Amino acid sequence: MKKKVMAGALVTSIMFSGQAYASDYVVKSGDSLWKIANNNQVSVSNIKSWNNLNSDLIFPGQKLVLKAGGSAVQTAPAPTPSQPTSITYTIKSGDSLSMIAKNHQTNIANLLKLNPSITDVNKIYVGQKINVAAPSSQTPGQPVTPTPSPSQPEQPKTNTYTIKSGDNLSSVASRHGVTLNALLSANPSIKDANRISIGQVINIPGNAASNPGADSAWDSKADAIIETGKKYLGAKYLYGASTNRTDAFDCSSFTVRVFAENGINLPRTSAQQGNVGKEIPLSEIRKGDLVFFDTEGDGVINHVSIVTDPNTLLHAATSTGVAFSSYNTYWKPRAVKAVRVL
Structure with a gap:
């Protein structure tokens, strides 16, 4: 009887000694280190350490050690419902x-x-x-749509916008006074933000139209555009200048550079830039708008300028390089189009 008690005590001691031995896990399709760690109550860093992994990339069929042989299992604290790991x-x-x-x-x-x-x-x-x-409550690959609480009003209806040549989602979001994140949330069918097509109709979150500050946001953006352009006053003119150069510009490489520094991507040539944004009457131009010119009189756009006020342009001109010019002299009779990208 004494021998049986001692044997039972020995088994109990082994079971509850805090020791854990190595066990293999075979990676399945759809697995991630976070998911495996969460399901097995260990940390991602533990799994990477036990398996000598240098990155978070794993592949189906790969064998992973989940518990360090002969050492106590380290457990990661369970994530709180309000803050995903x-x-x-x-x-x-x-x-x-x-x-x-x-x-x-x-x-x-x-x-x-x-x-x-x-x-x-x-x-x-x-x-x-x-x-x-990778929140555990989220279905893989499915966008998260916030559910309004009972105290929240129903979300406003969305407006629509048709993608035009030269558009990207960042510039569309900026022009409508919404964030890129809000734009993507309103368009769950867009799986790749880099892949939009001309003529594609997208939803613009309703708060873009209802937010009283959205329409006035252009003012500070326009000021930032102008201040950026002023940094390059005096730079020489060079036809076909690389957009990476800051010592020399042609008219469209100048606008590309200035707008890019403010988070807005424009196509390379003045003719292409004329198809970006919203066309407005020349009589309604304001600071930050782009005005396009046909200086040869052949019906082809060959110059672009940034409006600093209804009477003044900032541009890279052949005769002056980057400089301010009066709109109401040589340029106004040759203006053919204006667009608003802010």
């Missing part, structure tokens, strides 16, 4: 936000919420560190 991901060559979202079973809108510093989905760079989350 996030991991850090480092951008690699060839990455895009769409690809990263797909690989981590989330979507672009979630990535942008976790990374408010990203204002343009086209502008990420190799080595950049971003936060990635």
Whole structure:
């Protein structure tokens, strides 16, 4: 009888000694390190350490050790319902936000919420560190649509916008006074923010029209555009100048540079830029607008200027380089079109 009691005590001691031995897990399709760690009550860093992983990338059929042999299992604290666990991901060559979202079973809108510093989905760079989350309550690949609480009013109806040549989602969002994140949330069918087509009809969140500050937001943006352009006063004129140069410009490389520094991408040539944004009457131009000219009288746009006020232009002209010019002299009779991109 004594021997049986001692044997039972020995078994109990082994079972509850806090020891854990290595167990293999075979990665399945749809798995991520976060999901595996959460399901097994360990941390992502533990799994990476136990398996000598240098990144978060895993593949179906891969075997992972989930518990360190002979050592106590380390458990990660369960995420609170209001704050999903996030991991850090480092951008690699060839990455895009769409690809990263797909690989981590989330979507672009979630990535942008976790990374408010990203204002343009086209502008990420190799080595950049971003936060990635995969909330357990989210269906993989499905956009998260916030459910209004009983105290919230019903969300306003959305307006629509038709994509035109030269448009990208960042510029469309900026022109309508909404964030890129809000635009993506209003258009769950857009899986890749880099892939929109001319003629495509998208939804513009209703608060763009109802927000009293949205229409006046152009004022500060226009001031920023003008201040950026003034940095290059005196730069020489060079036809066909690279948009990477800041010592010399032609008319359209100047506008490309100035608007790009303010988060708005324009196509390269003045003729192409004439198809971007909303066309407005020449009599209604205001600061920040673009005015286009046909100086040869052949019906072809060959020059573009930034409006600083209804009587003044800021541009890169052949005779002056980057300079201010009076609109009401040589230029006004040759103006053929104006567009508003702010």
